[in-house]
Amino acid sequence: MKLGWIYKSRQPTAGRALVLMYHRVANVPVDPWQMAVRPEHFEEQLQVLGKRYSVIPVPELLRQLEEGKLLPGSVCLTFDDGYADNYLTARPLLEKYQCPATFFIVTRCIDRKHSFWWDTLGDLLLNTAELPEAVSVDLQGERCSYPLNGEVVLSGELHRKYLLWRYPAPPPGRRAAVYLDIYERVKSLPPEAQERAAREIRLWREDSSGSSEEERLPVNTEQLMSMSRHPLLDIGLHTHSHPALGCQSPERQFREIESCRKYLARATSRFIPVISYPHGHYNKDTLRTVKEQQLEAAFTTEEQAITRKSDPYRLGRFQVGDWNGETFEKQLSVWMGGKA
Numbered sequence: 001m002k003l004g005w006i007y008k009s010r011q012p013t014a015g016r017a018l019v020l021m022y023h024r025v026a027n028v029p030v031d032p033w034q035m036a037v038r039p040e041h042f043e044e045q046l047q048v049l050g051k052r053y054s055v056i057p058v059p060e061l062l063r064q065l066e067e068g069k070l071l072p073g074s075v076c077l078t079f080d081d082g083y084a085d086n087y088l089t090a091r092p093l094l095e096k097y098q099c100p101a102t103f104f105i106v107t108r109c110i111d112r113k114h115s116f117w118w119d120t121l122g123d124l125l126l127n128t129a130e131l132p133e134a135v136s137v138d139l140q141g142e143r144c145s146y147p148l149n150g151e152v153v154l155s156g157e158l159h160r161k162y163l164l165w166r167y168p169a170p171p172p173g174r175r176a177a178v179y180l181d182i183y184e185r186v187k188s189l190p191p192e193a194q195e196r197a198a199r200e201i202r203l204w205r206e207d208s209s210g211s212s213e214e215e216r217l218p219v220n221t222e223q224l225m226s227m228s229r230h231p232l233l234d235i236g237l238h239t240h241s242h243p244a245l246g247c248q249s250p251e252r253q254f255r256e257i258e259s260c261r262k263y264l265a266r267a268t269s270r271f272i273p274v275i276s277y278p279h280g281h282y283n284k285d286t287l288r289t290v291k292e293q294q295l296e297a298a299f300t301t302e303e304q305a306i307t308r309k310s311d312p313y314r315l316g317r318f319q320v321g322d323w324n325g326e327t328f329e330k331q332l333s334v335w336m337g338g339k340a
Contacts, residue, residue, distance in 0.1 A: 044325030104238035117198035191241035228268035
């Protein structure tokens, strides 16, 4: 078991642990899914955790769960997808406050020089001044065309609405409605179809296929290796291509998980046999597959605290918002007390 974190005084709530879900630690203008936490807010959140909770690594949580002895006030930090900002921005803050964390990596995207497809889609539709009269994309052999209906040029007022829009609030305009429809359809496609769709989406604007700011990119091999060697950090599986697993065939699900596991075995000094389900999506075939692959646990996006009765292959997590320390502390208290 790794050393380096400090066990703090614990809250009195017994038999419950929290797993927190992050994606990015960055300043992000367009964020409909609330995936980003600003660095200054992330630091405030770590300060709160250090004062009132015991931040433990995922392997320690699983050990406690197996023994049926969850220590009160235990919290785990997890990050999905594998953004470079996890290494560039989150890692130094985790080191500063001696907080362990687990990073679930999409292995197919490592070393890529363009953003994840969902970020590209959001940037183009919600943050681009001018687009064609209609945008189109091939969704597994089906050509789908979306007229922008008067939003070819993005007005300042509508742009401000898009920057403030957070799902599940209704889309404030045509571009947002198009974004939601394409997002929901692409996330369910097989990986090859997702790749074709992503290539087309990047061509909607001539300069969108080039390299982005480094923090927006997936981690590269060097960053991944450094994280895997770090005494505070663990690397876990997030599939090879990031499809919604429950929408895939059992064979495809097996390949997605197996490919991710094999890649991490080759590319890192160590990883933990634990997965988080992309989009939180899974079905009975997924549960069977993770057991066949001899993974020790799996995390969902279902907002549930961990108790001694939790299914290790359906462990809940709470998504953290871009909250300051005071708001974060209040939310933690609600989650830990089971009053959400």
